[in-house]
Amino acid sequence: MGSIRDRRPPVMADVAKEAGVSHQTVSRVLNEHPNVRGETRARVLEAIEKLGYRRNLVARALVTKHSRTLGVVSFDTTLYGPASTVYGIERAARAAGYFVSIVSLKSIDRSGVRDALDYLADQAVDGIVVVAPQRSAAEALADLPVGVPTVAVEGGEAGDVSVVCVDQVEGGRLATRHLLSLGHETVWHVRGPSDWLEAEGRVAGWRAALALEGREAPEPLAGDWSPRSGYEAGRSLASMRDVTAVFVANDQMALGVLRAFTERGVRVPDQVSVVGFDDIPESEFFSPPLTTIRQDFGAVGRHSIEVLLRQIEGQGPWARERLVVPPSFVSRASTARP
Amino acid sequence: MGSIRDRRPPVMADVAKEAGVSHQTVSRVLNEHPNVRGETRARVLEAIEKLGYRRNLVARALVTKHSRTLGVVSFDTTLYGPASTVYGIERAARAAGYFVSIVSLKSIDRSGVRDALDYLADQAVDGIVVVAPQRSAAEALADLPVGVPTVAVEGGEAGDVSVVCVDQVEGGRLATRHLLSLGHETVWHVRGPSDWLEAEGRVAGWRAALALEGREAPEPLAGDWSPRSGYEAGRSLASMRDVTAVFVANDQMALGVLRAFTERGVRVPDQVSVVGFDDIPESEFFSPPLTTIRQDFGAVGRHSIEVLLRQIEGQGPWARERLVVPPSFVSRASTARP
């Protein structure tokens, strides 16, 4: 028995003594090594229970070189998209027995991403997921800390990391095609910031769908994802004569557009049809309920962990994968025939 | 020079050899111990730079017993409130030089919280922040792993952990008082789930404000924070005759209420006034823009880290603190005189 003042948590050696075996046998039981006699295992387990032993993961990580921790670098986890993605990542990681260490960046510039990566590398993470929706972030992945498996979510082609993303181009196409199929002459677009790859993808899909039908693409209106920027774009659109259909690059901006239209007396969908992007939980209850393109953020998170674990747990040089999650069209009440 | 195939990252001993000092001196330089000669320090720093040495935080944690990692347990980080709080926590923690390890729970029941806490304790976190808005989560804090400093965010009184929270009662009062002061006879309430402390607090504030003016409190309508539940409550309210003012327990449900009113032709604020809670980024662009109660989630996150670090870095038994962040009233266009 230890002294009364022995507040030190029990270690493997204590368990070993209690069970009358060597510490190595305890280790074997803990790691489910096959070659341990059933009775011995039971005795060890009992001793563990009795002493309330918990294995020290730090010591373990020191010798195995694996921390069973994954790093996540993300941009503004307050936004619905990143928040959902990170949530999916976290759940998938924990289900696989990994911890998740998170770094949220305020602005994603090259040095910010580099710092975050270094920070995580110091902590000896086994792998890193970078939610890198901006071009600058994607570029920062080019000069990665070698040796640490990495997956980019929504990232570009830069560097040779695996990428998991939603097919933004297809999403833009879906939205635009829907509006054209209703009979609209052309479709206007309120786009996201130009340094966001997602914004570019949606623009590209919009243009492609328009081109396919031989329609002229009007000049897109610039937004920054915020409802306010959508509101301002909406005021501009409301003052134009020939606008009958608008594809807005995310639901928050679409809300702003709807608000501006309401203020100006433009009726949706009677006079103008609006399609959003993301399918945030609120969109269904906008006035009118918003037709939009759904991104399955949960799937993106799960897949990114799958790809990452394949790299971590597989051996040898990892193949660079590219996994694309398809978006889906959600029909509601904000679109109609012109 | 190491061999050509020497891919092993450099350790302290390598730096020491390179600089012609002992490993302990390298350690001293790294830890900014004062008693190192300037020239020696320079030589060590140079060697570190040359070899690209990075200190192994795992080995360090093993001996110091400090991982410089904080654990965060949260419920559904997809919701705006928790997401913003966790974001604030993460930023404040990193600014203080701590890593943040996150566990998101799907449902907060007692055993779920316990598991999460154990999980984090295994990882040897230096402290834990539990975002525990539900009664059951608050209860789970009662049987905490001893020895690990813990702070509850939005938690109740249970257990003897420090608490940082927004004054929900005051928020409920603010909303209700505003409506009464406009001249409404009474104020209806769409409440949050009954196992959420925040929901209870808002109900209490609403009742208190009503009682203060000697008004009868109508039966509150139950919601679950989702826009849909707000929508359903809104339909009920729309079918009642004497409803002129509604205080909705969060902005998402308020959106649902507005939607239901719009569908039924109930004009806001002309016929009915609506006040929300949270001030999510979207509320300003609802139709009409929503009068609401703002919670400063960022401040909550920052304060929780301050309290936690005070416990970690201070010595001796920590005093149990209780820090209350005041909510604020945001006036927009969804309220008017009856």
Added chain:
DNA sequence: AGACCCGTTGTTAACGTTCACAGTCTTGCC
């Protein structure tokens, strides 16, 4: 019967850092 294998267990040595302590070399001061 002896060699050999395999299941089971123990012994010893890492892993890379910090801590405790013991030196050595200055420096200042009587």
Added chain:
DNA sequence: GGCAAGACTGTGAACGTTAACAACGGGTCT
């Protein structure tokens, strides 16, 4: 000139785990 105090540096031993290897016993095969 000697001595104490302090600055600076080095040595050895932790921290708690897993890896590598050795040792032992009983069974099987020849």
